[in-house]
Amino acid sequence: MDLDYGTKYEKYTKDVQSFCKKYKGVQFSDTPKVPLASNNKSGGHTVTRSEWQKILIENGYFARSVPKEYGGYGGDSDIIKSRIIATEFSNARIPGPMAGQGIDMLVPTLLELGTEEQKSMYIKPTLHGEMIWCQGYSEPNAGSDLASLQTKGELIDGNWVINGQKIWTSTAQYSQMMFCLVRTEPEASKHAGISYLLIPMDTPGIEIRPLVDMTLHAGFNEVFFTDVTIPEANIVGKRGEGWAVANATLGHERGSLANPNATMNRLNQLINRMKKETIDGKKLIEIPVYRDRLLKIQGKVIAFQSHSLRVLSSKLNPGQDVKIAKMIQKLVGTELRHELEGLGIDIMGELGTLYEDSPYLRDGGSWQFTYMYFLGLIIGGGTSQIQKNIISERGLGLPREPKVQGV
Amino acid sequence: MYFGLSEEQVFFQDNVKKFLEDQASLDVIRKIASGDSDELQKEIHQGLINLGLNALLIPEEYGGLGLDLLFAAAVSEGLGSGIAPISYIGSYIMAPIAIMHGGSNEQKENYLNKISSNKIKFGVGLSEYIAARDDSGLEVSKNKVNGKALFVIDGENATHFILSTKSGGMFIVESNDPGIELIKLTSIDKTRSYYEIILQDAKIDLLEKTTSSHEAINKTVDAGRIMLAADTVGASQVMINKSVEYAKERKQFGRVIGSFQAVKHMCAEMAAELEPCYSIVWHAAHCFDSTTEEARLMACQSKSHVSEVGKMVSKKATEVHGGMGFTDLLGLHYWFKRIGMNRQLLGSPELVRDEAGKIQGF
Numbered sequence: 001m002d003l004d005y006g007t008k009y010e011k012y013t014k015d016v017q018s019f020c021k022k023y024k025g026v027q028f029s030d031t032p033k034v035p036l037a038s039n040n041k042s043g044g045h046t047v048t049r050s051e052w053q054k055i056l057i058e059n060g061y062f063a064r065s066v067p068k069e070y071g072g073y074g075g076d077s078d079i080i081k082s083r084i085i086a087t088e089f090s091n092a093r094i095p096g097p098m099a100g101q102g103i104d105m106l107v108p109t110l111l112e113l114g115t116e117e118q119k120s121m122y123i124k125p126t127l128h129g130e131m132i133w134c135q136g137y138s139e140p141n142a143g144s145d146l147a148s149l150q151t152k153g154e155l156i157d158g159n160w161v162i163n164g165q166k167i168w169t170s171t172a173q174y175s176q177m178m179f180c181l182v183r184t185e186p187e188a189s190k191h192a193g194i195s196y197l198l199i200p201m202d203t204p205g206i207e208i209r210p211l212v213d214m215t216l217h218a219g220f221n222e223v224f225f226t227d228v229t230i231p232e233a234n235i236v237g238k239r240g241e242g243w244a245v246a247n248a249t250l251g252h253e254r255g256s257l258a259n260p261n262a263t264m265n266r267l268n269q270l271i272n273r274m275k276k277e278t279i280d281g282k283k284l285i286e287i288p289v290y291r292d293r294l295l296k297i298q299g300k301v302i303a304f305q306s307h308s309l310r311v312l313s314s315k316l317n318p319g320q321d322v323k324i325a326k327m328i329q330k331l332v333g334t335e336l337r338h339e340l341e342g343l344g345i346d347i348m349g350e351l352g353t354l355y356e357d358s359p360y361l362r363d364g365g366s367w368q369f370t371y372m373y374f375l376g377l378i379i380g381g382g383t384s385q386i387q388k389n390i391i392s393e394r395g396l397g398l399p400r401e402p403k404v405q406g407v
Numbered sequence: 408m409y410f411g412l413s414e415e416q417v418f419f420q421d422n423v424k425k426f427l428e429d430q431a432s433l434d435v436i437r438k439i440a441s442g443d444s445d446e447l448q449k450e451i452h453q454g455l456i457n458l459g460l461n462a463l464l465i466p467e468e469y470g471g472l473g474l475d476l477l478f479a480a481a482v483s484e485g486l487g488s489g490i491a492p493i494s495y496i497g498s499y500i501m502a503p504i505a506i507m508h509g510g511s512n513e514q515k516e517n518y519l520n521k522i523s524s525n526k527i528k529f530g531v532g533l534s535e536y537i538a539a540r541d542d543s544g545l546e547v548s549k550n551k552v553n554g555k556a557l558f559v560i561d562g563e564n565a566t567h568f569i570l571s572t573k574s575g576g577m578f579i580v581e582s583n584d585p586g587i588e589l590i591k592l593t594s595i596d597k598t599r600s601y602y603e604i605i606l607q608d609a610k611i612d613l614l615e616k617t618t619s620s621h622e623a624i625n626k627t628v629d630a631g632r633i634m635l636a637a638d639t640v641g642a643s644q645v646m647i648n649k650s651v652e653y654a655k656e657r658k659q660f661g662r663v664i665g666s667f668q669a670v671k672h673m674c675a676e677m678a679a680e681l682e683p684c685y686s687i688v689w690h691a692a693h694c695f696d697s698t699t700e701e702a703r704l705m706a707c708q709s710k711s712h713v714s715e716v717g718k719m720v721s722k723k724a725t726e727v728h729g730g731m732g733f734t735d736l737l738g739l740h741y742w743f744k745r746i747g748m749n750r751q752l753l754g755s756p757e758l759v760r761d762e763a764g765k766i767q768g769f
């Protein structure tokens with residue numbers, strides 16, 4: 001065990017710290033479209049979200065290893081530096097870069113599998129926050145069983161013509177583009193008939209119907225396609241290889257759904273709340289039952305953060321076995337965050353039930369919102385039950401469930 | 408020996424459920440939740456008054472039905488299952504109990520008759536007695552009260568309020584007193600309303616027997632807690648039923664999801680945890696009625712235990728529904744939020760358990 005990053009990172013850490021000092025309290029002048037986007041409100045610089053992206057890229061704090069010609073910083077891929085950046089930003093409460101399906105999933109996919117033209121066309125505006133993407137995978141009858149999707153794509157006169165329906169498409173209503181899984185080879189087997197297409201959302205024939213979710217926001221949508229026609233070149237990978245292309249990015253999504261730094265920040269916010277809130281004049285942090293619940297969950301949060309260090313270490317030390325350690329991240333991270341948010345509600349009692357614009361609202365009602373939102377993330381991106389299937393079957397080598405006929 | 412609801416109790420509960428199925432469909436609940444349907448809400452309220460909801464517990468000599476708390480619990484279960492968008496626990500259970508146990512003969516005569524004939528309606532706020540949050544609290548001097556009460560329940564169209572001091576003295580204020588101000592709070596639970604009340608030299612009618620003894624306020628809180636637990640049981644059962652139905656219909660991987668052991672086990676775990684909740688709630692209500700020694704302990708434990716089970720059920724049931732559970736399409740979240748609200752009202756689980764410990768002299 002050696003947790004020292006080495007002397008060559010000392011200066012780097014100082015640089016990041018002085019950047020954080022300079023931008024302490026930076027504020028956004030535009031409102032977030034994406035739920036849970038960080039919304040820092042404490043005076044200081046004011047920038048648009050897109051300007052902030054550019055500042056971060058210029059300094060190498062975001063898109064570090066993305067080549068310059070595609071709008072990135074063009075540096076070496078150095079996960080220790082990425083780690084230092086994340087930690088220092090989190091300590092200084094500086095908003096990190098934008099997240100979202102374009103940045104977290106599409107960009108890595110294009111870097112790995114996109115054509116030169118696709119890379120130069122899409123990556124830069126996406127990194128700059130000027131091109132928002134949505135993920136068109138799930139369909140009414142293809143959720144956990146994603147590979148059974150039926151939205152059809154036919155190649156007619158050099159164009160893809162798409163018909164069908166997607167559902168649960170997060171942020172479709174704000175997106176310029178969708179990366180989408182479409183059945184293009186109806187004759188082929190379930191997994192071999194799918195292609196990965198890039199669809200401009202303003203193409204005629206696309207209808208978006210927002211769906212209100214339990215938080216009472218329209219976080220996701222139904223998207224209908226009627227003879228939606230896009231150029232043949234808007235395919236990533238080859239025809240029928242979409243399943244493999246998508247799986248390259250599902251890994252990215254699962255990693256990004258439960259960020260241990262964000263969980264730690266939230267824990268700290270909870271600690272601060274408990275130092276302020278009182279029952280009959282007594283501070284919550286001093287009430288043994290609440291204190292124990294807090295400390296118990298702190299143990300889990302610290303374990304999860306340490307765990308992410310171990311997974312990180314495996315990237316530097318290829319011999320390290322983290323097969324199962326990696327598989328559990330989505331399951332553990334989303335369940336933990338949901339539990340943490342629930343504790344935030346519980347310690348506040350009735351105050352914790354307040355929502356929207358109520359008097360006495362605490363932290364903008366974010367404990368309720370996030371409690372529900374993370375229940376959504378426990379379901380989205382592969383449910384907890386599916387994660388457990390993966391861990392037990394692919395991780396632990398247990399036999400698969402026998403196929404059941406005719407139920 | 409017979410442990411369970413009587414035929415009349417089941418019959419009445421079924422009537423309540425049926426009424427709500429007819430009159431308070433999900434579409435109606437949605438309209439009420441969005442806040443622009445006072446009329447619909449009043450109609451539902453009136454319909455339930457016609458069934459006798461306001462008079463359940465009030466003795467016959469005051470024009471009521473003279474039924475017991477177990478009966479009221481059966482009704483509360485029914486209301487929870489239909490996420491009834493009306494006042495009940497405060498107005499028609501806690502308020503009459505407070506007056507019956509804390510009021511003078513004259514006060515009983517005055518208020519109980521009017522509740523049973525639906526001439527007056529009470530909102531109830533005892534949070535300051537149970538656990539004062541923020542800087543809430545009420546000071547009584549002579550026959551005036553000052554301060555603020557938080558999370559007053561059933562304040563909608565109330566003509567009177569029963570509030571309390573930290574030390575457990577309960578008193579009545581009228582909602583048309585010039586010294587009273589009502590501020591609506593917005594919670595996740597849009598099926599019922601919650602208020603803050605600010606009082607400035609408002610005139611009070613002190614419930615006479617509550618100055619020297621905690622008996623009346625404890626009875627009132629115990630009854631409220633049993634009712635909340637029953638409401639959660641009703642709401643949880645609906646979430647389980649919906650999950651089971653959905654699991655039988657929804658297909659993935661070429662089979663109904665209910666054929667996956669993971670889904671079956673979620674359903675079975677919910678059922679296994681909820682079944683004893685019926686038992687503890689009925690038993691607690693029975694102890695309340697027969698004023699056995701363990702009545703207070705049973706009230707506390709039914710509230711805190713059922714709250715924990717409700718939390719688990721509301722999460723798992725949502726999970727069984729996959730993405731559908733997270734949307735407004737099936738409206739599952741109204742039950743989720745009702746259960747979430749019940750958990751925190753009249754003391755969240757830790758606080759109520761602490762009280763259960765004290766009751767036993769631990």
Ligand SMILES: Cc1cc2nc3c(=O)[nH]c(=O)nc-3n(C[C@H](O)[C@H](O)[C@H](O)COP(=O)(O)OP(=O)(O)OC[C@H]3O[C@@H](n4cnc5c(N)ncnc54)[C@H](O)[C@@H]3O)c2cc1C
Pocket residue numbers: 134135136137138139140142143144145167168169170171220376377379380381382383384385386389657658659660664667668669670726727728729730731733
């Ligand atoms: C907040 C949120 C955001 C989302 N965003 C997007 C998005 O942007 N783009 C997109 O394409 N999709 C998105 N989704 C969809 C998401 O990927 C699906 O909801 C998820 O994969 C589950 O599919 P389903 O909803 O059809 O549930 P189902 O697959 O019908 O699952 C229902 C229940 O059955 C269980 N189940 C199913 N199969 C098995 C099995 N083999 N073994 C054991 N249990 C099983 C599930 O665990 C679940 O409990 C989002 C979902 C949510 C909740």
